[in-house]
Amino acid sequence: MEIILYNDHLIPSEEAKIDMEDRGYQFGDGIYEAIRVYYGQAFLMDLHLKRLERSAKELFLKLPYPLDQLKSRIYELIEKNQIKEGLVYFQITRGTSKRNHRFPENTDCVITGKVSELKRTDVVHKKGIKASLLDDIRWLRCDIKTLNLLGNVLNMQKAYEEGSLEAIQHRNGIVTEGCSSNVFIVKDGRLITHEANNFILNGITRLFVLELAKEIVVTVEERSFTTEELLEADEVFITSTGAEVTPVIQIADQIVNQGKPGPITSRLMELFEIKIEELAKVSL
Structure with a gap:
């Protein structure tokens, strides 16, 4: 029951x-x-x-x-x-x-x-996913985690119809976030993600990954970046409570990092896994 x-x-x-x-x-x-x-x-x-x-x-x-x-x-x-x-x-x-x-x-x-x-057995997410690139049609207070998700729903449906598992959204060429995730890119060893303002939800997994980034001593930039920067990135990944750290290996028709998770993404995935396994010891 x-x-x-x-x-x-x-x-x-x-x-x-x-x-x-x-x-x-x-x-x-x-x-x-x-x-x-x-x-x-x-x-x-x-x-x-x-x-x-x-x-x-x-x-x-x-x-x-x-x-x-x-x-x-x-x-x-x-x-x-x-x-x-x-x-x-x-x-x-x-x-x-x-x-x-x-x-x-x-x-x-x-x-x-x-x-x-909810079991952690999704091999597809570990290998990487395809994402669509769509206009951000949501309201201007995305920083509040409200029940108003129709804009997210419409874009996620469109992404599904395009064979994608997520939609990376943008406002006039500035990347914001996914329908249910935050977006990170890696360029020349720098980890870049949109600053936490009203255009994105400050994801809890986003915050956690930013802390993990300190452990691998990677330069972090919380700033706006363009769709051009997204498509030219060395690595792309998304974070969320459900997706954890998921590599993006294709955006629309463009392949990212030869269709494989990049080294920084992979290291963050490993660190995330270590933190989860630490919980196993707590539960004993």
């Missing part, structure tokens, strides 16, 4: 009900996080919750209870569902009220969450 989080309670999934006038359902008026589970441990949980808190502040959402309490509920959810490798997804909406574009004056936020099994 699947157990889910509903507000401050863990209940069987079949007991959950979402009101027709929940603002998350009607307006996408809410925020979410997705946290990877390795060896029964929620990976980088504190960073995810810190970002959740920021997203709530940006949307003027008052969290219904403290983050420490939410953290406890998430671990209870993992334990109750006996998940060792998986993904926790939870969202917070502004709550239920009569449909009106203005914020309701008296309503309580609604928290829902679940944990699903």
Whole structure:
């Protein structure tokens, strides 16, 4: 029996009900996080919750209870569902009220969450993926992790129809990020990724990889770069909670690094793997 989080309670999934006038359902008026589970441990949980808190502040959402309490509920959810490798997804909406574009004056936020099994067996991602190159059609506050993902969905569908597993997006020739990932390039030994401003989501895996880059003493530049720089890069990879560190070996019709993961990408993948294996020792 699947157990889910509903507000401050863990209940069987079949007991959950979402009101027709929940603002998350009607307006996408809410925020979410997705946290990877390795060896029964929620990976980088504190960073995810810190970002959740920021997203709530940006949307003027008052969290219904403290983050420490939410953290406890998430671990209870993992334990109750006996998940060792998986993904926790939870969202917070502004709550239920009569449909009106203005914020309701008296309503309580609604928290829902679940944990699903997700195995780390995707060989395709380790060898590298093809990405499309598409116009970024999203709104201008991509730094907030909201439920409004239709722009991402439309571009991901287009990428799928082009035989790609991700779409690298750009605004007037400036690369921003993927539909569900951050984008890195390597040129002449320098690791380059878009600065964390309103045009991208400051990914938790992005932040983690930037820390890993310090261990291999690579020069890091957080700055805007063009589609021309992207296509001329020595290496390209994406990062996300789901994709971890995934090489991009083809962009549209152009092959990157002879269709193989590059040396810096490969080293970062190795370091990421080491950090995950360290969690195995914690779980013993």
